[in-house]
Amino acid sequence: MPDRLRAHAQAAAARSYVPYSGAPAGAAVLLDDGRWVAAPRTENASFPLTITALQGALSLAALAGQTAIAVAQSRPFGPAALGEITDAAGGTWRLDDPDLAVAEAVALPVVGEPVGLTLDVGPPPDAAAGVALALDAASRAAVPASNFPVGAAVEDEAGRVVLGANVEVAGDWTRGLCAERTALVGARAAGLGPIRRLYVACAKAPGGTPCGGCRQVIAELAPDCAVVIWRGADEPEITTPAALLPGAFDGSALAR
Missing domain, CATH: 3.40.140.10 (Cytidine Deaminase, domain 2)
Structure with a gap:
């Protein structure tokens, strides 16, 4: 093992x-x-x-x-x-x-198959279908403290889709991750290419947008994507990382 x-x-x-x-x-x-x-x-x-x-x-x-x-x-x-x-x-x-x-005190099983990160349903045909995936992802959120589930879905240029939801860690929220970040790290783990669209749905707050931290992460990891935000009964809002975070620092001037 x-x-x-x-x-x-x-x-x-x-x-x-x-x-x-x-x-x-x-x-x-x-x-x-x-x-x-x-x-x-x-x-x-x-x-x-x-x-x-x-x-x-x-x-x-x-x-x-x-x-x-x-x-x-x-x-x-x-x-x-x-x-x-x-x-x-x-x-x-x-x-x-x-x-x-x-x-401790756990019998370890044989290492089996990976958790499937990439959806088999294909790319969402439109913005409404994409935010529906994000809403479904929100049902998987681990939010024992806030009870505020958020879902996200990222789609790459090949049409592959990975879902994410927010995860809280008891006693220290800084160790958890927002839905957008779990989706983006899941996309890298699954080997997705450049992100074309990122769908976000705050299940209890239609129209809720990515937090400031997520805006910075999106600006670097998916700078050219469309960000599609669920707005309840209204049409989804479509924006860009640059519009969400004008003048974002991209690290290009940093020397390793």
Whole structure:
């Protein structure tokens, strides 16, 4: 089991977006039904908005609806990793190796198939169909504190679609991710190409738009996409990252 999970973490690392550090990283989470999900490090020019491989993988695992029972990384865990995993996944965890964390008192299944991140339904035929996918994604949100589900869907130029929803971590919201960010990190994990459209739906607040942090992340990871926002009974609003965040800092002047 450990070597297979490590291999998935290494494969995720190869899809990292690390123009600033030049240090790719990947993490893979094994679920109690034998499925797994992995995520790469996804940097942002506004460095606190960087999505670490561990944060991305734990957030995608939370949306899968199963319990995380093991985590492997492409590099050794830092000193705070067990606390981060415990807060996100619950239970009690131990380090079996510098790059492998395991939940206590849990029988580990054979590593099976990956959690499917890419939809098989094809690209949405119109904006309304795209926001309908985002609304469906919102039903998977992990929001025990706010009870404010948000869904997102990203579509690449080949028509492949990945869903995302917001994930909260008890006691520390900074370790969770907004729906737009889980969708974007899921898109990188799934190997999607340039993002053509990003659909957003605040299930309890029609017309709700991406937060400031997400606007910065979108501006860098999907600068040329159309952002389609659900507005309830009204037609979806279609805008752009540049309109949402004029003059966004893109990191092009930063030297590694």
